[in-house]
Amino acid sequence: MLMRETKPNLDRYETFVRLYTQHKADLRAFSRSLFANTHVSWIAPKKYFDLYDPEKLPLADNEFLPKGSPKFAATSGTDFYWYKDVPQAPGDKLPEAYKRQCLQGYLAAISYVDAQVGRLLKTLDETGLSKNTIVVFWSDHGYYRGEHTWWGAKHNNYEGATRNCLIIAVPSQATAGQVSKALAQSVDLAPTLTELCGLPPEPGFQGRSLKPIIDDPKATVNEAAFSWYPKSGYLGVSMRTDKWRYVEWTKPGEPTERELFNMVHDKQNNINVADKPELEKVIASLTAQMRSTFLVNEFKEPSVEPNAKQPAKKKRKSNE
Numbered sequence: 001m002l003m004r005e006t007k008p009n010l011d012r013y014e015t016f017v018r019l020y021t022q023h024k025a026d027l028r029a030f031s032r033s034l035f036a037n038t039h040v041s042w043i044a045p046k047k048y049f050d051l052y053d054p055e056k057l058p059l060a061d062n063e064f065l066p067k068g069s070p071k072f073a074a075t076s077g078t079d080f081y082w083y084k085d086v087p088q089a090p091g092d093k094l095p096e097a098y099k100r101q102c103l104q105g106y107l108a109a110i111s112y113v114d115a116q117v118g119r120l121l122k123t124l125d126e127t128g129l130s131k132n133t134i135v136v137f138w139s140d141h142g143y144y145r146g147e148h149t150w151w152g153a154k155h156n157n158y159e160g161a162t163r164n165c166l167i168i169a170v171p172s173q174a175t176a177g178q179v180s181k182a183l184a185q186s187v188d189l190a191p192t193l194t195e196l197c198g199l200p201p202e203p204g205f206q207g208r209s210l211k212p213i214i215d216d217p218k219a220t221v222n223e224a225a226f227s228w229y230p231k232s233g234y235l236g237v238s239m240r241t242d243k244w245r246y247v248e249w250t251k252p253g254e255p256t257e258r259e260l261f262n263m264v265h266d267k268q269n270n271i272n273v274a275d276k277p278e279l280e281k282v283i284a285s286l287t288a289q290m291r292s293t294f295l296v297n298e299f300k301e302p303s304v305e306p307n308a309k310q311p312a313k314k315k316r317k318s319n320e
Contacts, residue, residue, distance in 0.1 A: 033120060035113045038143065040080055040152045042105035044112035052107045054100035060146035063092040066158065068272035070257045072232040073249060076144060080152035091149035099146055106145060134196055136189065137167040147268055155229065157238035157247045158269045162227040168214060170196060180217035183225045183240065184210055226294050239290045245269060246286040258283065
């Protein structure tokens, strides 16, 4: 099933408590807690579903594909449709009641995870470890809830897929609770934690430390954030600045396809303005900036040695 009410599963929470109690005296301890929610399927105890009235949840107001974008680029994943109770219809054609039910399940899953994170933080306080523990709350990608007709997917280069959440809490942090609009990348986490922990810099890191932003939320360390995703033999490289999202699609033997979205006036990437003559200089500048940082412009499948043993493919479990 796509969504399901369930009893609380506290195994992960109890494991966290046990490990932190065990390593309380070890200042070098590291713990990572992973939550599959809010990926489909959305599973949470009933009380979290009861927090949200489906009839009062707003639906996306842009149930259309990005206008002016290459047809192959304006697609996303289909994992939402793997579940047998999901109507096999385009996202904008799903029954309205079903869309609201999905939003309720999605928000219930978020609230369930939020409650478990709260329990983890409470454990840190109760054990005294919050005084010398850095906490990072981070997701790996964004998620669509009807925008551009997509549900439960993230397989493209648009803002909805590539923007994720990031919270960093440092003991005795003077700027605790403040929000920054500065651009950050996932590759920035390693150099950030290295600096915060007082470890020597690692020259192999590709990101930049976010400590200047932690100290001053108005500071900036990145002029742009990068992501990439291949489609139909094209390599799509996306560069997000404070004003633009620029995407280049390159494929050997084919002309380069481009997408450009104004992030000030079009935050959800509804209209590709790359073909506007008045923006030629903007595209030229963004292209130069992208190529100076992200040198890959052709997608190649990972090479495999002829005699290398391939791992057995796991069978997908049916979603009952």
